[in-house]
Amino acid sequence: MATQQSTSANPKVNYEYRRKKAAEEMRKHVTSFALMIFVTLIAFIMVLAGFDKTFVYPVLLALAALQVVLQLYYFMHMSHKGHGAAALFLYSGALVAFITILTFLTIVWW
Amino acid sequence: MSTVAQKQGFLAVLWDYLTTVDHKKIAILYLISGGFFFLVGGIEAMIIRIQLAVPDNNFVSAGLYNEILTMHGTTMIFLAAMPLLFAFMNAVVPLQIGARDVAFPFLNSLGFWLFFFGGIFLNLSWFLGGAPDAGWTSYASLSITSEGHGIDFYVLGLQISGAGTLIAGINFLVTIINMRAPGMTYMRMPLFTWSTFVASALILFAFPPLTVGLFLMLFDRMFGANFFDVSMGGNTIIWEHLFWIFGHPEVYILILPAFGIFSEIFATFSRKRLFGYAAMVFATVLIGFLGFMVWAHHMFTVGLGPTANAIFAVATMAIAVPTGVKIFNWMLTMWGGSIVFTTPMLYAVAFIPSFTAGGVTGVMLASAAADYQYHDTYFVVAHFHYVIVGGVVLGLLAGTHFYWPKMFGTMLNEFLGKITFWLFLIGFHATFFVQHFLGLMGMPRRIWKFLDGQGLNLFNLISTIGAVFMAVAVLVLVYNIIITQIKNVRVGNDPWGDGRTLEWAIASPPPFYNFKQLPLVRGLDPYWIEKMEGNTKMTPAEPVGDIHMPNNSFIPFVMSLGLFIAAFGAMYQVDWRASDGESFVWAIPVLIIGLLITLGSMAVRSLKDDHGYHIHKEDLLKDDEGGRE
Numbered sequence: 001m002a003t004q005q006s007t008s009a010n011p012k013v014n015y016e017y018r019r020k021k022a023a024e025e026m027r028k029h030v031t032s033f034a035l036m037i038f039v040t041l042i043a044f045i046m047v048l049a050g051f052d053k054t055f056v057y058p059v060l061l062a063l064a065a066l067q068v069v070l071q072l073y074y075f076m077h078m079s080h081k082g083h084g085a086a087a088l089f090l091y092s093g094a095l096v097a098f099i100t101i102l103t104f105l106t107i108v109w110w
Numbered sequence: 111m112s113t114v115a116q117k118q119g120f121l122a123v124l125w126d127y128l129t130t131v132d133h134k135k136i137a138i139l140y141l142i143s144g145g146f147f148f149l150v151g152g153i154e155a156m157i158i159r160i161q162l163a164v165p166d167n168n169f170v171s172a173g174l175y176n177e178i179l180t181m182h183g184t185t186m187i188f189l190a191a192m193p194l195l196f197a198f199m200n201a202v203v204p205l206q207i208g209a210r211d212v213a214f215p216f217l218n219s220l221g222f223w224l225f226f227f228g229g230i231f232l233n234l235s236w237f238l239g240g241a242p243d244a245g246w247t248s249y250a251s252l253s254i255t256s257e258g259h260g261i262d263f264y265v266l267g268l269q270i271s272g273a274g275t276l277i278a279g280i281n282f283l284v285t286i287i288n289m290r291a292p293g294m295t296y297m298r299m300p301l302f303t304w305s306t307f308v309a310s311a312l313i314l315f316a317f318p319p320l321t322v323g324l325f326l327m328l329f330d331r332m333f334g335a336n337f338f339d340v341s342m343g344g345n346t347i348i349w350e351h352l353f354w355i356f357g358h359p360e361v362y363i364l365i366l367p368a369f370g371i372f373s374e375i376f377a378t379f380s381r382k383r384l385f386g387y388a389a390m391v392f393a394t395v396l397i398g399f400l401g402f403m404v405w406a407h408h409m410f411t412v413g414l415g416p417t418a419n420a421i422f423a424v425a426t427m428a429i430a431v432p433t434g435v436k437i438f439n440w441m442l443t444m445w446g447g448s449i450v451f452t453t454p455m456l457y458a459v460a461f462i463p464s465f466t467a468g469g470v471t472g473v474m475l476a477s478a479a480a481d482y483q484y485h486d487t488y489f490v491v492a493h494f495h496y497v498i499v500g501g502v503v504l505g506l507l508a509g510t511h512f513y514w515p516k517m518f519g520t521m522l523n524e525f526l527g528k529i530t531f532w533l534f535l536i537g538f539h540a541t542f543f544v545q546h547f548l549g550l551m552g553m554p555r556r557i558w559k560f561l562d563g564q565g566l567n568l569f570n571l572i573s574t575i576g577a578v579f580m581a582v583a584v585l586v587l588v589y590n591i592i593i594t595q596i597k598n599v600r601v602g603n604d605p606w607g608d609g610r611t612l613e614w615a616i617a618s619p620p621p622f623y624n625f626k627q628l629p630l631v632r633g634l635d636p637y638w639i640e641k642m643e644g645n646t647k648m649t650p651a652e653p654v655g656d657i658h659m660p661n662n663s664f665i666p667f668v669m670s671l672g673l674f675i676a677a678f679g680a681m682y683q684v685d686w687r688a689s690d691g692e693s694f695v696w697a698i699p700v701l702i703i704g705l706l707i708t709l710g711s712m713a714v715r716s717l718k719d720d721h722g723y724h725i726h727k728e729d730l731l732k733d734d735e736g737g738r739e
Contacts, residue, residue: 085287089311096315096402100355103406107418108347 032074039063129662131215132622136222137201137517143226144193149584150233151190154182156581159541163574165562175558176243177260181233183246184264187360188271189229191502195367196222196278198509199306201517203282205613206300208291208631210624213284215660216715221278223670228271231677235263245556247357250338250349254330259681265328266677270670272317272324279313282306291612292651293631297391300611300635301377301384304391305370308398309363315402316359323352332680347412354405362401365497366394368505369436372458375512376440377635378608379455380447386439387634393432393439400429410481419478426476433469437462452606453527457508460535461501468496471546486556489549495542507534507587515605519618520598526590530583537579544569544576610635615648623657626730654731656724663720669711676704 043063046056073079078087118126127135157178161169170178204212212218235241242264244253253261286307290299299307327349329335336342338349377384384390406414406422414422440462449455471493475481484490507530514522548569553560560566604614612629613620615637627650633639640648679701682694 089283089314092311092399093315099403100319100351103418104348104351107406107414108345108351 028074032070036067036070039067126662128667129219129664131211131219131660131662133200133204133212133215133218134517134619134622136218137197137199139222139226140193140197140200141517143229144190144197147185147189147229147233148191148194151182151185152581152584154178154185156577158182159574159577161559162570164571165560165564165567167559172558173240173243176245176556177241179556180242180245180248180260180264181236184232184242184268185229186498187246187364188268188275189225189232191364191498191506192275193225193229194506195309195364195502196225196275198302198371198506198513199282199367201513202613203303203306204285204289205516205616205620205624206303206611207286207289207294208612208625208629209285209289210628210657211660212281213289214281216663216666217277217281219663220666220669221274221281223666224274224277224673225271226274227670227674228267228269228274231270231674232263232267235260235267238263247353248327248349249346249353250327250330251340251346253327254338261327262331262681265324265331266681269321269324269328270673270677272320273673274670275313276317276321279310279317282310283314286310291625291628291631293636297388298631298634298636300370301373301387301390301394302367302370305366305373305394308394309366312359312363312366312398312401316356316363319352320356323349323356326352328680332683347409350409350412351405354408355402358405358408359398359401361494361497362397364502365505366397368502368509369394371505371509371512372440372461373443374611375454375458375508376443378512378606378610379450379452379458380444381450381608382443382447383635383638384439385442385445386435389435390439393435396432397429400425400432404429407476407478407481410478411485416478423476423478427473430469430473437466437469450608452511453522453524453531454508454512456528456531457504457511460531461504461508464500464504464535464538465497468493468498468500471496484549486554487549488545488553488555491555492542492545492549495545499538499542504534507531510587512606514594515601515618516613517619518595519600520594521601521605522594523590526586526593530587530590533579533583533586537576537581537583540576540579541573542576544572548573604637610638612636612648615640621733623659623725623730626657626733627652627654654727656726657730658722658724660722661720663715665711665715669708669715672704672707672709672711674704675707676701679704 043060046059072090077083127139130136130139157170158175161167161175200212200218204210232242238259240258240260242248242253242256242260244256244261244264248261248264253264286299286303326335326337330337330339330344336344338344338346340346373384373390404422404426406418407426410419410422440458444459451459471489475484475490475493511522511527514520548566549555551565551569553566560570601618603609603617605618606614609615612631615629616625629636629648630651632649637648640646679697679699681697683697683701
């Protein structure tokens with residue numbers, strides 16, 4: 001992260017290049033923002049339309065997971081370099097939590 | 111602040127240690143308090159063995175036996191083995207990666223004091239109406255009906271010391287990710303650093319389930335909740351799951367750093383690069399991952415169903431593969447090496463067959479169908495003592511001898527060290543090997559006494575005699591430590607002569623800023639590389655400059671003390687389980703005062719800026735001219 005800040009602040013780095021990078025970043029932000037609004041709309045419509053619960057629950061959870069991923073990658077900069085360790089720990093933690101919940105659902109409560 | 115050490119009085123030294131944020135001094139604190147609790151747990155073990163030495167013995171009463179047995183397990187795992195490992199992690203890991211301290215020196219101190227006060231709180235139960243008595247696993251259906259405050263001490267004490275452990279684990283993760291010296295890539299990190307890294311990651315993921323479980327237990331016992339009370343709609347199995355989701359990774363938290371210590375010792379005293387370094391790293395990480403997917407093998411007989419049992423059985427057996435990779439790599443490290451049998455190396459060599467025996471019985475226990483026979487017998491006791499004593503404790507003893515010069519600047523006596531080794535090894539096998547057979551003969555674990563004429567007499571007596579050998583071995587070690595420190599013969603930076611990693615490149619003990627100039631790491635075993643090229647020192651990666659250091663702080667001590675006080679308030683506020691039905695009006699005020707002390711010291715820490723200080727370049731250069739000590 002430290003290296004990232006220092007390169008962008010480096011005056012030797014071409015101004016035009018940085019502008020182009022910033023524009024790309026902005027486009028990604030806007031795209032994923034639009035996508036997230038769209039996903040939220042789908043979620044609302046699904047519930048309002050009164051679809052079957054066995055269909056709504058898993059799809060809602062899947063959409064929620066998608067939202068988290070978009071948030072992490074496009075707004076919390078996990079797509080940038082130097083976030084490998086954070087990503088590794090995030091996914092390991094998610095895996096451990098998933099296994100725990102799966103076990104509780106399958107052999108404790110049912 | 112001068113860098114020149116001065117003669118200090120006892121109180122000044124005490125104050126220095128109470129406020130220190132230096133990882134090397136915190137290591138010594140961990141070593142002393144972990145060593146103290148190791149002796150306490152050892153005395154408890156001796157009482158257990160004396161009680162079981164002869165049939166139908168009445169050395170201790172049944173209730174007291176349950177308390178001693180519970181406290182032996184709890185003390186040894188949480189208050190002895192883990193802090194002793196933290197002692198070596200603190201002493202060695204920052205040096206091995208070429209850092210001047212851990213990432214958060216203040217938190218390092220806080221982690222220690224939380225552990226310390228949690229441990230003291232837990233052991234005060236002996237003097238305040240009885241210790242916990244539901245086994246170290248404290249299964250809920252037993253522990254929520256336990257009378258007196260024993261289980262409350264367990265819950266609150268472990269909650270406090272567990273917070274300390276979690277803080278320490280996070281601190282090491284951040285340190286290893288962010289504070290490696292120039293050139294120290296992940297794949298150049300010494301194995302002890304790697305295993306500390308993986309063990310810290312396990313702490314990060316394993317301690318929250320314990321915290322949750324303890325909180326549920328705390329509310330059940332102290333605030334009238336019913337999470338585990340089946341008659342009120344709770345589920346007692348949830349505690350077992352939460353405990354073992356923590357408990358199984360916990361055994362890897364213990365064994366992985368021991369693996370790391372042994373890896374360093376094998377490479378050093380075989381004077382060879384560690385065989386299969388990349389495979390060792392991969393195996394360590396894989397053990398860490400698999401460690402989270404096997405906890406239900408502690409619960410095969412609970413009735414999870416054949417599918418769940420089969421899945422967890424297979425996952426458990428899979429762990430034998432990376433562990434086997436490590437065993438073979440250690441043997442191949444020694445293969446063709448020019449081996450020196452120093453005390454640490456003796457421990458390392460003895461560790462391989464001892465630990466492997468424990469691993470093999472582990473695979474036996476992993477087959478769910480057979481486990482119905484082994485479950486809750488002395489076979490299980492033999493198994494986990496073979497891995498924990500044969501792995502972790504041998505690792506700790508080896509580490510004590512190996513790293514003593516780096517921590518204290520003196521060398522433990524090798525002759526006495528070897529006496530300790532042989533007494534301990536013989537005693538260990540005599541104690542626990544026969545317990546396999548006791549278990550197969552049907553002797554249940556945690557049993558207070560056994561009867562004559564059941565064929566259990568001889569092996570139990572052998573087991574007790576073995577325990578006496580171990581006790582004598584520990585006494586010899588204590589004597590060794592005392593005479594070594596009294597003689598106080600100082601040693602140089604590389605007293606073993608074959609040091610490979612960065613910690614051996616600087617003075618023993620290192621100056622408080624560790625490295626005057628951060629070293630340039632040019633490969634695995636950086637100090638060895640420099641030695642092979644005829645250099646006596648590491649190549650510096652930076653010019654001599656001012657070094658930024660953190661200030662000492664008394665706040666961690668006060669913060670932990672506040673929780674310690676609050677725990678008494680929480681425990682006595684509702685006394686409806688106490689047999690005499692006493693109630694204490696002071697309890698709630700004490701709870702509030704304790705929490706205010708903790709929150710107040712947190713506020714002071716947050717609001718008052720502490721920027722630390724700089725050691726100036728001139729003072730550093732003066733040190734070079736022999737100004738120090």
